[in-house]
Amino acid sequence: MCRFCEEYGDGGKWYLNPANYARRLYKIRKEGDEALGADADPQAAGMGGAVINDIIRARAAGKRDEEEQIKKDALDAAYQRHFAQVVTLEETKQIFDIAYPIARMTCVCRRASVALPDEQNFTCIGIGPGMYKWERWPETYRGGVEFMTPAEAKRWADAADEAGLVHTVDVFGLPYIGGMCQCEYPGCVAIRNRVDYDFKFILKGEYVAELDPEKCIGCKKCIPRCHFRAAYFKVYAEKAGIDMMRCFGCGLCASVCPTNAITLVERSSFPALADNW
Ligand code: SF4
Ligand code: SF4
Numbered sequence: 591m592c593r594f595c596e597e598y599g600d601g602g603k604w605y606l607n608p609a610n611y612a613r614r615l616y617k618i619r620k621e622g623d624e625a626l627g628a629d630a631d632p633q634a635a636g637m638g639g640a641v642i643n644d645i646i647r648a649r650a651a652g653k654r655d656e657e658e659q660i661k662k663d664a665l666d667a668a669y670q671r672h673f674a675q676v677v678t679l680e681e682t683k684q685i686f687d688i689a690y691p692i693a694r695m696t697c698v699c700r701r702a703s704v705a706l707p708d709e710q711n712f713t714c715i716g717i718g719p720g721m722y723k724w725e726r727w728p729e730t731y732r733g734g735v736e737f738m739t740p741a742e743a744k745r746w747a748d749a750a751d752e753a754g755l756v757h758t759v760d761v762f763g764l765p766y767i768g769g770m771c772q773c774e775y776p777g778c779v780a781i782r783n784r785v786d787y788d789f790k791f792i793l794k795g796e797y798v799a800e801l802d803p804e805k806c807i808g809c810k811k812c813i814p815r816c817h818f819r820a821a822y823f824k825v826y827a828e829k830a831g832i833d834m835m836r837c838f839g840c841g842l843c844a845s846v847c848p849t850n851a852i853t854l855v856e857r858s859s860f861p862a863l864a865d866n867w
């Protein structure tokens with residue numbers, strides 16, 4: 591399990607611990623942000639957007655040490671305030687049984703990356719007491735929110751999974767979990783920055799995909815489902831392959847496989863992957 595499970599999981603996965611959705615944490619989080627002089631607006635938190643230009647400039651200049659230092663400084667702050675981790679569809683539904691309230695809201699990444707107007711862009715899930723604030727003051731979070739029952743949220747997650755979107759949990763002041771995103775490359779700033787610049791604002795999930803070549807019929811359905819360039823096709827063998835070092839454990843490949851050739855396995859069961867977040 592990851593370091594956040596060890597610290598905040600109470601013996602299990604940290605995002606399945608109800609304590610990390612507690613209303614009192616929302617208040618503590620705000621006080622922490624104010625003490626840091628930080629902007630508490632999650633739209634301004636930026637998913638790495640604030641430093642990515644500096645990372646690109648350092649890389650273009652061949653200054654790899656500088657690039658690594660920029661990432662380290664930014665991530666030290668992000669892992670306290672705002673970051674994301676990949677979860678499976680099943681875990682997403684478990685979270686919808688824990689978190690309250692649940693609401694749809696505007697996806698800030700897609701607004702910025704593909705300029706979707708807010709009314710067509712309710713593709714992000716907000717959870718917890720912050721939703722009451724944004725319901726009452728929609729100008730705080732442009733577009734406001736639409737509340738959902740847990741059953742509606744689960745159907746929403748099923749539709750997102752079918753469409754090929756990755757599920758993530760989002761922290762807003764560690765360990766408070768205040769959002770569930772449904773994302774894709776390159777529209778999602780967090781996924782794009784991770785895949786293109788290895789900026790670890792978004793962490794790998796607790797699982798990795800394992801493929802049984804005996805069961806694979808080479809239909810290739812799994813390959814376009816992968817946003818992390820981990821699933822590929824072995825031309826010589828006419829079967830799919832999975833680079834487990836690159837796999838984020840989202841499960842999107844497994845859910846379309848017609849022969850159940852792909853299973854999700856606990857990351858910790860592979861020593862070489864156990865610390866590969
Ligand atoms: S992380 Fe995903 S759902 Fe959340 S704002 Fe970005 S693209 Fe939208
Ligand atoms: S290989 Fe499968 S489980 Fe791993 S990141 Fe790609 S789609 Fe997700």
Ligand code: SF4
Nearest residue numbers: 806807809810812847
């Ligand atoms: S979806 Fe399943 S059967 Fe088809 S290529 Fe991928 S692993 Fe093989």
